[in-house]
Amino acid sequence: MIDLSLYVALGMVGLAQLMAMVRLVIGPDTGDRILALDTMVINAIGLIILGGAIWGTQIYFESAMIFAMLGFVSTVAIARFVLRGDIIE
Amino acid sequence: MLIEILIALVILNGAVFTLVGSYGLLKLTGPMSRLHAPTKASTLGVGSLLLGSILHAFASGEGSMHEVLVMAFLFVTAPISANFIAKVNLHRLRGRPELPPPPESRDWATYAEK
Amino acid sequence: MGLTRKIFPHPTLSVLLLLVWVLLVNHLSLGTVVFGAILGVLIPILTAAYWPDRPRSPRPWLLLSYIGVVLWDILVANLQVARIVLFKRNADMAPNWVVVPLELRTPEAITMLAGTITLTPGTVSADLSCDGHALLVHALDAPDPDAVRDEIKNRYERRLKEIFE
Known part of the structure; x- marks a missing residue:
């Protein structure tokens, strides 16, 4: 039963990832693209966690943590670049 | 048995909220409205998935809590990235007169002279 | 000491x-x-x-109860936003800008308030005024901006003022 729910959840989060990808492609504004990228990172964390639960390993946790940190930093970096034209002042 | 149903419900709940967040990102009109759906629904959705993962680990005998770290990190950083994206949107809206002016101050910080 | x-x-x-x-x-x-x-x-x-000026430490029990209130609000309000996103047509929505004048002055308290506003669905804090005395908030579906402002002030700002100031 848990296995079934894990696979269903994997499909749903995958679909969510596809929707965010469509928004990334069609834009239309820079803010939308950054937001779509941020959403894709969060969805990817969900996918990694689900994979870890399905295959019963703890190794995926580290990649989820790194994804969370890198995703946040890159979102802030892109936003800052658009706002100031410079990342480190 | 009961705990299995609980875990399955938590995981499905998380997946539904993640899906709603991305659906809202696709469906809503206007950059500021689109900001609402993913920043929250996804945070709760992935938070729920992480909770399901913790419960799953405990149910299968190898207790692990480190998913709490990812959850806490997401809940702290989500408002910050949302605020940065909102500032990007404001930056691109500059010159359109639909913003209400702040009381007793010159202007909003994004528009201030640097 | x-x-x-x-x-x-x-x-x-x-x-x-x-x-x-x-x-x-x-x-x-x-x-x-x-x-x-x-x-x-x-x-x-x-x-x-x-850490040249260490912030005064907040009162822990009040802070815990505040976190409890916020988590509960996140749960309830997420259901509302999911309903709005799924079942409301785009044309029926009333997105609105809301200006929240602040009584809080310490940066930590204002940061907490802005984060809370963003995490509780339906509202996103977008910007601070130059002097830091007002917060610009965007609401997804708010026909009445004043009600949103009053709720933020009564429900969150009052508690944060007790905790931090």
């Missing part, structure tokens, strides 16, 4: 570092706790020079 302040410049940070270390290792044993405690003592001492 002076010596303990020197050894533990930031007690909350020490506890937090110990907790994060134990969670990272993901295994509770004496060695992990001891090494976490060493990190928790060393890192605040080494970085104390970069």
Whole structure:
């Protein structure tokens, strides 16, 4: 039963990832693209966690943590670049 | 048995909220409205998935809590990235007169002279 | 007092570092706790020079009850936003800008308030005014902006004022 729910959840989060990808492609504004990228990172964390639960390993946790940190930093970096034209002042 | 149903419900709940967040990102009109759906629904959705993962680990005998770290990190950083994206949107809206002016101050910080 | 302040410049940070270390290792044993405690003592001492004005520590029990209120609100309001996103047509929505004048003055309290506003669905804090006395909030579906402003002021700002000021 848990296995079934894990696979269903994997499909749903995958679909969510596809929707965010469509928004990334069609834009239309820079803010939308950054937001779509941020959403894709969060969805990817969900996918990694689900994979870890399905295959019963703890190794995926580290990649989820790194994804969370890198995703946040890159979102802030892109936003800052658009706002100031410079990342480190 | 009961705990299995609980875990399955938590995981499905998380997946539904993640899906709603991305659906809202696709469906809503206007950059500021689109900001609402993913920043929250996804945070709760992935938070729920992480909770399901913790419960799953405990149910299968190898207790692990480190998913709490990812959850806490997401809940702290989500408002910050949302605020940065909102500032990007404001930056691109500059010159359109639909913003209400702040009381007793010159202007909003994004528009201030640097 | 002076010596303990020197050894533990930031007690909350020490506890937090110990907790994060134990969670990272993901295994509770004496060695992990001891090494976490060493990190928790060393890192605040080494970085104390970069914390020139330490914020007054908030009242912990009030802070915990505030976090409880916010988590509950996140749950309830997420259902509302899911309903709006799924079942409301785009044309029926009334997105609106809301200006929230602030009574809070400390940066920590304003940061907490802005984060709370963003995490509770339906509202996103977008910008602060130049002098830091007003917050610009975007609401997803608010036909009446004044009601949103009053709810933020009564439900969150009042509690934060008790905690931090």
